[in-house]
Amino acid sequence: MSTPESLDPGRLTPIGPATVIGRYNVHKKLGAGSMGDVFLAVDDSLGRRAAIKLLGPKHLRNDTVKERFLREARALARLNHPNLITIYESGFFGEPPRPYFAMELLEGGDCQKLIEERGPLPSGVVALIGAQAAAGLGEAARAGIIHRDVKPANLGITAHGVLKVTDFSLAKSLATEKSLTGKGMVVGTADYIAPEQARGEDLDERADLYSLGCTLFHLLTGKPPFRAEKGTEVQKYIDVMKAHLTAPIPDPRKFVQGPDEELCKIVARMMTKDLHDRPSFAEVAPQLQRVAQRLGGELPRVTRALFTLPTGVEVPPAIAAAAETAAEPLPAAKAAPAPPAPSSVELPPHGRSNRSFVVAIIVAALAGGAIAALLVR
Secondary structure (H helix, E strand, O other): OOOOOOOOHHHOOOOOOOOEEOOEEEEEEEEEOOOEEEEEEEEOOOOOEEEEEEEOHHHOOOHHHHHHHHHHHHHHHOOOOOOEOOEEEEEEEOOOOEEEEEEEOOOOOEHHHHHHHHOOOOHHHHHHHHHHHHHHHHHHHHOOEEOOOOOHHHEEEOOOOOEEEOOOOOOEEOOOOOOOOOOOEEEEOHHHOOHHHHOOOOOOHHHHHHHHHHHHHHHHHOOOOOOOOOOOHHHHHHHHHHHHHHOOOOOHHHOOOOOOHHHHHHHHHHOOOOHHHOOOHHHHHHHHHHHHHHHOOEEOOOOOOOOOOOOOOOOOHHHHHHHHHOOOOOOOEEOOOOOOOOOOOOOOOOOOOOOOOOOOOEEEEOHHHHHHHHHHO
């Protein structure tokens, strides 16, 4: 199948400091992902800091990717929860028109950066991350939205130390929208993918719960639950997917010292192979919150200076004001009081964890059933 021709970036309206997108003044580029570019910006009238996400030039002629980008904006706009990222506005910018949306700026980074900087995290911190992520994903599920790509990089942290679920570009609405990937196609990240997701089956919130369990395992141990050691990149990918389907659930206590026993049992229940045996977000969120409260878990406040003013260059007043307030000291978020812990559950048998294989967002067609056969044989 041929791919749409990408646009020459030189033909696009340029974006630099003080460029106005919607009602936002651009300060600088924060980075680029598979879908497009992200810029740091400030609302000129309110002085509110925001992240502007624009569809990349290579996708402007690809209707499928464009629809996926717009769907992320629609999914975010429908949701309102303290642990879900907030969207402020959407529209089109420049010539040719590039779709964009302005969203909440997460100045504390994300959980992937957190574990890269600090290594395996304390059980109290992991429990608090899990509790807040489960609350946000549970709210999304109640609105009929399945994330389908829960992983550390998609769990952001605000300047005040509050967790936000981000990147709904692969999200699927169970009620109103047709999926852009048909049955028999695999969407997600291999290290955290649910067994039913690896098989290309229809999904519900239990797939996101499994992925969150894998994410919490990663945060506890410093590595995803299943890793592949040998073979080509494709073979490693297949081996990791097969492990999610058939390998015993590993015990975090085999890889690091001191993880909380109750937390390990909750994570194991979340990673149960049979989706019918997994708990719900409504069950695990308060369980994880109780563990976080018992252990005194808290997320770090912002430590990154995103706003740095260039010398000798005049900048819009809103950006100057934002730079002055960006480094204000902020208290860390602590776990709220919770009711007594419930009775614990038995930990499923643990297995050997293989070497990691990190796969970014993968959309793979199970052509001719060949990969499907490899996964289930």
